[in-house]
Amino acid sequence: MKKRALGKSGLAVSALGLGCMGMSEFYGPGDEKESIATIHRALDLGVDFLDTSDIYGIGRNEDLVGKAIRDRRDKVVLATKFGILRGSDGSWQGVNGKPGYVRTACEASMRRLGGEVIDLYYQHRVDPGVPIEETVGAMAGLVREGKVRYLGLSEAAPQTVRRAQAVHPIAALQSEYSFWTRDHEGEVIPVCRELGIGFVAYSPLGRGFFTGRIRVAGDLDEGDRRHHFPRFQGENMAANLALLRRVEEMATRKGCTPAQFALAWVLARGEDIVPIPGTKRRDRLEENLGALDVEFTAEEMAEVDSAFPPGTAAGMRYPEEAMRMVNR
Numbered sequence: 001m002k003k004r005a006l007g008k009s010g011l012a013v014s015a016l017g018l019g020c021m022g023m024s025e026f027y028g029p030g031d032e033k034e035s036i037a038t039i040h041r042a043l044d045l046g047v048d049f050l051d052t053s054d055i056y057g058i059g060r061n062e063d064l065v066g067k068a069i070r071d072r073r074d075k076v077v078l079a080t081k082f083g084i085l086r087g088s089d090g091s092w093q094g095v096n097g098k099p100g101y102v103r104t105a106c107e108a109s110m111r112r113l114g115g116e117v118i119d120l121y122y123q124h125r126v127d128p129g130v131p132i133e134e135t136v137g138a139m140a141g142l143v144r145e146g147k148v149r150y151l152g153l154s155e156a157a158p159q160t161v162r163r164a165q166a167v168h169p170i171a172a173l174q175s176e177y178s179f180w181t182r183d184h185e186g187e188v189i190p191v192c193r194e195l196g197i198g199f200v201a202y203s204p205l206g207r208g209f210f211t212g213r214i215r216v217a218g219d220l221d222e223g224d225r226r227h228h229f230p231r232f233q234g235e236n237m238a239a240n241l242a243l244l245r246r247v248e249e250m251a252t253r254k255g256c257t258p259a260q261f262a263l264a265w266v267l268a269r270g271e272d273i274v275p276i277p278g279t280k281r282r283d284r285l286e287e288n289l290g291a292l293d294v295e296f297t298a299e300e301m302a303e304v305d306s307a308f309p310p311g312t313a314a315g316m317r318y319p320e321e322a323m324r325m326v327n328r
Helices: 032-044 056-069 099-113 132-144 158-167 188-195 234-254 258-268 282-293 298-307
Strands: 003-005 012-014 049-051 077-082 084-086 092-095 118-123 148-154 172-176 198-202 273-275
Touching: 032 056, 032 282, 056 077, 056 099, 077 099, 099 118, 099 132, 118 132, 118 172, 132 148, 132 158, 148 158, 158 188, 172 188, 188 198, 234 258, 234 298, 258 273, 258 282, 258 298
Parallel strands: 049 077, 077 118, 118 148, 148 172, 172 198, 198 273
Antiparallel strands: 003 012, 084 092
16 A cells, blocks of 8 residues: 655555545445445555544444454554534534633544544634634644644635644645545645645545436435535536536546546645545445556646636535635
8 A cells, every 4th residue: 555644744644545424424324334344444455544523423433433443453543523513413513622622522532432542633623713723732732642643624724724833733634625626726735735734635536426426416315415515406416417427538538437537636636635535335445446556647637627627616515504614
């Protein structure tokens, strides 16, 4: 397995990670047995970078990941997040970056994950009511105490990243990045590179859209969260299918699947970028790993840039309320 360094932090991870969110919530029914088998298969194939959060399944995802890695913790670079609040009924209740909450959330995650340390601890969303210096200061305290090894942010604005870095080294910024989400190329990724911060790309397959398996809303389970995402709705979905057809055509020429083509493009955007495609099935995991063998020429990269310039997707990447939580 190829490794990539997350900036200048000293943290090295597998070039492709595994997003575990969908194993517990949001993308249809889960299967704990198959999910754990998928995590084990990932580790057997050299994927050591596992990503979860305390809100996925309202803690159940951390429980699942903890159960899966209990007897192989030494093989894992474990990343989790805090900061988004949910009620026991699943309701969304804002964000919390207060120093006291940072510690409470971390200790709760550690209990669910069943370990003595979290390798990479992200603030899931920036709390506009708490100076980032205070939140990161509390996170830094966890590093000093040995509860956390490295710090990260998610969907933070460039100026916020700079302020956070001034308090304590930030190993990684995790934000959405794919063919149809290239917002971060303008300022965020350049700032990360300037400061020596790695970039972790979530939803590199466009929330599964670029696998080619979602063409109409009926392809999604009834309770699938993507029904509420603008890019999967009505005229937006119809317009975005033109992007998918272009990906499929390019992938056919390249001799790989659309998913492999999409992941290989993200990988080709820089050695400091680590995609973390999510899956809950072993066959999809193995397909995704095939992207590591797909390489682009300069001409092919130029063709993709021409086909998918920033802003080309129809619809916002989140519903309006969730969009207010990013880039702040």
